[in-house]
Amino acid sequence: MPILNWLGRDDALKTATNTSYRLLEEVPELGYGDNSTENMIIQGDNLEALKALLPFYAGQIKCIYIDPPYNTGSAFEHYDDNLEHSQWLSLMYPRLELLREFLSEDGCIYISIDDDEGHYLKVICDEVFGRKNFVANIIWQKIHSLKNDAKYLSVNHDHIIVFAKNLDCVSFNLLTRTEAMNSRYKNPDNDPRGAWQSGDLVANEERKNGYFEITGPTGKVFNVPQGKHWVYTKENLLEMIADNRIWFGKDGNSFPRKKRFLSEVQEGRKGDTIWLSNEVGHNQEAKREVKIFNTDDIFETPKPERLIERVLRLSTNPNDLVLDSFLGSGTTAAVAHKMGRRYIGIEMGNHAITHCVPRLKAVIDGEQGGISKSVNWQGGGGFRFFKLGDEVFDADGCINKNISFENLSAHIWFTETKTPFNKPAEKSAYLGTCDNVSYALLYNGILRDKRVDGGNVLTNKTLNVILDDMKHIPYEKLVIYGESSRISSARLKTLHIEFKQTPYDIKAR
Ligand SMILES: C[S@@+](CC[C@H](N)C(=O)[O-])C[C@H]1O[C@@H](n2cnc3c(N)ncnc32)[C@H](O)[C@@H]1O
Incomplete structure (x- = not known):
């Protein structure tokens, strides 16, 4: 690209x-x-x-x-x-x-954005968000009156560039229909289904089965011009005529159009890409x-x-x-x-x-x-x-002493799982489980043992507390962060535990 x-x-x-x-x-x-x-x-x-x-x-x-x-x-x-x-x-x-x-x-x-950087911005957004996730470039009429003193052209708009995180997952709400839109629907033939607006029945290009004659109420015969086609099959069009859904004009001799009833249009209107200042x-x-x-x-x-x-x-x-x-x-x-x-x-x-x-x-x-x-x-x-x-880590990668358990947990959780941290408020060294891997952190005396070699060190005692906290949680692997571990690597292996040492094993960036 x-x-x-x-x-x-x-x-x-x-x-x-x-x-x-x-x-x-x-x-x-x-x-x-x-x-x-x-x-x-x-x-x-x-x-x-x-x-x-x-x-x-x-x-x-x-x-x-x-x-x-x-x-x-x-x-x-x-x-x-x-x-x-x-x-x-x-x-x-x-x-x-x-x-x-x-x-x-x-x-x-x-x-x-405006024209100065808008087009460059689109190109870097293509790179960051993925070109396939581009939704639209909206034109917003930022100035409602012409600037007659403009040097070249009176620039009345800004751009609003829209990207989705993933275009396959995104949807846009409909906007409320305006009175002006609804007032375009009329009922010249007193149709009991209410007001309607007429729409085209013909589309460009020739299409197989799209070229045939239909007869209006006065006996006049209509066909699409050469090179175009009816948008409905003959069978459907005849059904619509029988259901009074085709309008041949007041005199019954005009080229047919479809009746689109207000009661049948969607509740709202689709968002579009020209946003006028009056709206x-x-x-x-x-x-x-x-x-x-x-x-x-x-x-x-x-x-x-x-x-x-x-x-x-x-x-x-x-x-x-x-x-x-x-x-x-x-x-x-x-x-x-x-x-x-x-x-x-x-x-x-x-x-x-x-x-x-x-x-x-x-x-x-x-x-x-x-x-x-x-x-x-x-x-x-x-x-x-x-x-x-404060910064979470100092220039040497050491944990800032003002960092709370919650903040360091959030940091570790995010760098390990790339998902947001939302651990419940209760005091526990267990942080959570993501993709069958559980995480725990011994820091700041989370287990209420404030001695330097106490609550922040993985011992049989602290391990039991962690395992007890997560006794109902199945995991394939348990990652425990702490200052040091006094448990043999053989035992850790049997328990599927990986020990990581703070601060050295924490990614500071
Ligand atoms: C065009 S104004 C936004 C106006 C805003 N939409 C409003 O309706 O008031 C841009 C703002 O971005 C702020 N800004 C610029 N660089 C920034 C940065 N690196 N971090 C945070 N704010 C920044 C500016 O101080 C300025 O207030």
């Missing part, structure tokens, strides 16, 4: 792997509302924040929306959008690689929406709530998990919150605190801007705020 090359590509390919695992540190005073919520706002570089989240959320996210810097060269107050082309690609590549790891098999990623909002609408949360320091590049609503309608259901790692003023989090989706938002800039926090507080208090009225938003819920904390 052709690939894109740029200065620094080789380094960019290693960046995600080389980024160290860090802890997330909660800042309780910046969170708000229900504290048992899973909703998270994280302030920090998304490369490190994503790496920190991976052991807990790999494969769990149903929909990712990102709106990265467009690299347009315009100097915004809130972040540096003026990156060099190669630097921009090097920024995006490792982040896309990590984001892919978060998607569930039926998940999707939507990426907003999903435009840039000015987005700016008006965020102005109310921060009047002194206006965020320059927000997206309208209706745009994100469209994304989440198509690709999520209530309670699904949504991720935005370029959160900006917090639009994705605000919309996900109002629509009853769980969310994780990552923002590097200080506007995580000055813009996202006040906006989400207002949402929880029931603000009525953006999509609130259309989704009947009444307030409630909560979010927790985090910043990036």
Whole structure:
């Protein structure tokens, strides 16, 4: 497959792997509302924040929306959008690689971009997500009026590039039919089945059995033009005429068309790839929406709530998990919150605190801007705020002494199984079983023996506790991590146990 090359590509390919695992540190005073919520706002570089989240959320996210810097060269107050082309690609590549790891098999990623980098982005996404998983390039009409002062052409749209984690598993919800769509259905012949719209009965190309004559109600005979064919067989078409499903015009002499009844069309409408500003909002609408949360320091590049609503309608259901790692003023989090989706938002800039926090507080208090009225938003819920904390391993690969049992467990579990860690809260060295392999960790005196040579060492006593904790769990192999083992290798072999020593056998990257 052709690939894109740029200065620094080789380094960019290693960046995600080389980024160290860090802890997330909660800042309780910046969170708000229900504290048992899973909703998270994280302030920090998304490369490190994503790496920190991976052991807990790999494969769990149903929909990712990102709106990265467009690299347009315009100097915004809130972040540096003026990156060099190669630097921009090097920024995006490792982040896309990590984001892919978060998607569930039926998940999707939507990426907003304009013409500056859009086509390069498509090529690197082909490489990261697989060309076969490309869904569509959506055109969003971001400006609703013509810019007559444009130097060349008035560019009114952005792209939203959509990829599936696995195109064979993904599906898109139908959107609600609009009044305008329904009003196109009429009932000129008072059909008892209700309003209908007429549709074509003829298709291009010749087809065997697709060329025959039919007779209308006045005796007039119709056939398809040469080189075309009827879309139904003669038998089906005659049945439809008998059932008054074919319309020959008011006078009965017009070329026949099919009656498509409103009562028989699908409940919703398929999502399409041209999103007009009157349906999903435009840039000015987005700016008006965020102005109310921060009047002194206006965020320059927000997206309208209706745009994100469209994304989440198509690709999520209530309670699904949504991720935005370029959160900006917090639009994705605000919309996900109002629509009853769980969310994780990552923002590097200080506007995580000055813009996202006040906006989400207002949402929880029931603000009525953006999509609130259309989704009947009444307030409630909560979010927790985090910043990036210590690295899990120091430069020599030793475990940071501040690392909790839960964090090291999550790290080990994820590096061994590549699945997210969700061990129940009870204190046990047993972490879980994946593909018939069980894992246990002796660390931080998990077995309540704080002596250095006590609970973190595999002895007959600690082994019995582990085996007792997992007595109902069948396994083919048990991997135990600990500081050292005092059990003979012969005995370990008999019990199908592999001992791994901390920290040396833990992959720090
Ligand atoms: C175009 S704005 C997103 C706007 C957002 N969609 C909204 O509606 O407000 C891009 C955001 O990405 C943030 N950003 C850029 N690089 C980042 C990084 N490496 N980690 C986290 N955030 C980053 C910028 O600070 C900026 O707020």
